[in-house]
Amino acid sequence: MTNARQLDPSLLDAVDVFAGLDKPGRDRALNAAHWRKLAAGERAFEQDQEADAFFVLEVGRLKVTQVTPEGQEIIVRYIGPKEMFGCVAVCGGLAYPGTATAVIDSWALGWTRRSIGELAQSYPQIALNAMRTMGGRLKDTQARLREMQTERVERRIAHGIARLVAQAGRRVEGGILIDFPLSRQDLAEMTGTTLHTVSRTLSAWQALGVVELGRQKLMVRDPHALAVIAEDLPASRPED
Amino acid sequence: MTNARQLDPSLLDAVDVFAGLDKPGRDRALNAAHWRKLAAGERAFEQDQEADAFFVLEVGRLKVTQVTPEGQEIIVRYIGPKEMFGCVAVCGGLAYPGTATAVIDSWALGWTRRSIGELAQSYPQIALNAMRTMGGRLKDTQARLREMQTERVERRIAHGIARLVAQAGRRVEGGILIDFPLSRQDLAEMTGTTLHTVSRTLSAWQALGVVELGRQKLMVRDPHALAVIAEDLPASRPED
DNA sequence: CGTGTTATTGATAGATCTCAAAGATGGTGG
DNA sequence: CCACCATCTTTGAGATCTATCAATAACACG
Numbered sequence: 111m112t113n114a115r116q117l118d119p120s121l122l123d124a125v126d127v128f129a130g131l132d133k134p135g136r137d138r139a140l141n142a143a144h145w146r147k148l149a150a151g152e153r154a155f156e157q158d159q160e161a162d163a164f165f166v167l168e169v170g171r172l173k174v175t176q177v178t179p180e181g182q183e184i185i186v187r188y189i190g191p192k193e194m195f196g197c198v199a200v201c202g203g204l205a206y207p208g209t210a211t212a213v214i215d216s217w218a219l220g221w222t223r224r225s226i227g228e229l230a231q232s233y234p235q236i237a238l239n240a241m242r243t244m245g246g247r248l249k250d251t252q253a254r255l256r257e258m259q260t261e262r263v264e265r266r267i268a269h270g271i272a273r274l275v276a277q278a279g280r281r282v283e284g285g286i287l288i289d290f291p292l293s294r295q296d297l298a299e300m301t302g303t304t305l306h307t308v309s310r311t312l313s314a315w316q317a318l319g320v321v322e323l324g325r326q327k328l329m330v331r332d333p334h335a336l337a338v339i340a341e342d343l344p345a346s347r348p349e350d
Numbered sequence: 351m352t353n354a355r356q357l358d359p360s361l362l363d364a365v366d367v368f369a370g371l372d373k374p375g376r377d378r379a380l381n382a383a384h385w386r387k388l389a390a391g392e393r394a395f396e397q398d399q400e401a402d403a404f405f406v407l408e409v410g411r412l413k414v415t416q417v418t419p420e421g422q423e424i425i426v427r428y429i430g431p432k433e434m435f436g437c438v439a440v441c442g443g444l445a446y447p448g449t450a451t452a453v454i455d456s457w458a459l460g461w462t463r464r465s466i467g468e469l470a471q472s473y474p475q476i477a478l479n480a481m482r483t484m485g486g487r488l489k490d491t492q493a494r495l496r497e498m499q500t501e502r503v504e505r506r507i508a509h510g511i512a513r514l515v516a517q518a519g520r521r522v523e524g525g526i527l528i529d530f531p532l533s534r535q536d537l538a539e540m541t542g543t544t545l546h547t548v549s550r551t552l553s554a555w556q557a558l559g560v561v562e563l564g565r566q567k568l569m570v571r572d573p574h575a576l577a578v579i580a581e582d583l584p585a586s587r588p589e590d
Numbered sequence: 591c592g593t594g595t596t597a598t599t600g601a602t603a604g605a606t607c608t609c610a611a612a613g614a615t616g617g618t619g620g
Numbered sequence: 621c622c623a624c625c626a627t628c629t630t631t632g633a634g635a636t637c638t639a640t641c642a643a644t645a646a647c648a649c650g
Binding site: 262263303304307324325326 | 606
């Protein structure tokens with residue numbers, strides 16, 4: 111693997127899984143890592159493939175997807191800089207549960223299953239950190255499950271976008287822009303609906319001035335209004 | 351806490367989280383544990399309460415539920431003997447994400463957050479085991495999310511029942527019985543539908559001889575037929 | 591035997607998917 | 621620089637699933 115990028119010691123600074131590690135620990139972790147470049151559209155790993163590596167994204171954006179036996183695709187989550195991915199399988203020891211695809215050109219640090227295992231052996235803190243992250247993901251997934259079970263489409267879309275705003279929102283003139291290309295189809299696969307319904311819903315919101323739309327582009331003009339929809343607050347009920 | 355039951359060393363034998371521990375380790379774990387009796391309907395902990403303990407169920411059956419801000423309840427999972435619960439929060443350090451309620455009279459072993467932390471410190475294997483379990487739960491939850499997003503109600507109910515059969519099915523004369531009281535409402539809260547739709551669906555299945563129904567009782571007569579519905583396979587001949 | 595819970599069943603309305611077609615958009619190559 | 625093409629998006633109409641409303645029935649328990 112070409113080390114086209116330097117292994118700067120600060121790379122692991124904000125990475126949760128290596129939090130609390132001393133200097134020698136981080137150096138050792140960095141020395142065991144290799145760079146992996148992922149051009150937009152390229153895959154870090156695929157569903158059901160043997161889980162042989164664990165990654166931390168440094169630059170870019172990935173989406174993790176699963177396909178059903180019927181061939182329908184759903185988006186499990188988006189991964190941003192400093193987030194880890196491919197962790198579940200390496201810990202559990204089986205195959206990757208999903209496919210990780212770069213949405214824009216990205217750079218990730220990778221560790222083989224063996225080297226991350228050795229590191230965790232020497233630094234138990236790593237296992238505890240990983241556990242904390244997995245706990246967070248489990249909670250997050252349960253929240254989405256709860257939304258799917260109890261909420262109508264419009265609220266689910268609002269929640270999905272709110273999540274993206276928190277994770278990948280960039281303040282720009284006039285609102286908050288989702289910082290990577292995002293199609294109506296992507297939103298549909300995140301929220302369990304169809305691109306048609308997403309398109310209709312977003313068009314209605316645009317007419318109300320809540321969002322501004324473009325091709326694979328989404329800007330939230332009025333985050334408060336979005337929250338009102340997501341939480342189904344009675345705020346601006348025209349009547350009753 | 352009354353130790354109404356003995357602390358038999360074999361209690362931890364089949365408990366995943368303590369797998370691979372040597373004899374002194376298990377003894378130490380057992381000595382730090384306390385018994386907790388849960389009468390049917392009683393709660394081990396409640397949603398948003400501070401997470402101060404971690405449990406392993408020894409006898410009985412629990413359900414973990416969450417309520418939405420609107421007051422709608424969903425069932426996150428059922429817990430059977432030798433399964434751990436309350437782990438997420440203790441690891442992550444926050445509040446319990448759901449409420450654990452005994453469905454039938456139950457006995458659990460409990461550890462305070464402090465004592466389980468000390469144990470994990472001394473026996474890193476515990477953290478690894480917990481991580482493996484959480485990985486499994488995450489995968490399971492993602493599978494349910496995928497089902498909710500891509501499947502119609504009938505298939506979701508079939509999947510839900512299949513999961514219960516695997517977890518709590520008891521072979522009896524004429525089929526496999528779900529081993530605890532389970533109402534139509536419970537099934538609805540597991541699969542994201544209403545008790546009405548569950549009732550209609552089950553009635554139809556009963557007419558086909560797939561299941562046999564009773565008050566809070568469900569027996570699967572034809573597991574294969576159920577699998578056919580769950581996987582949406584082409585309807586096959588009875589003698590296939 | 592009354593009472594509360596649980597379950598069944600019918601009718602209806604509404605949300606959302608499906609099918610269909612046309613309209614934008616941005617990149618590419620001539 | 622422009623035309624063309626693949627993709628992405630919008631919008632309409634109809635079909636369908638499922639929730640909701642409503643009423644009754646079955647069951648368990650004291």
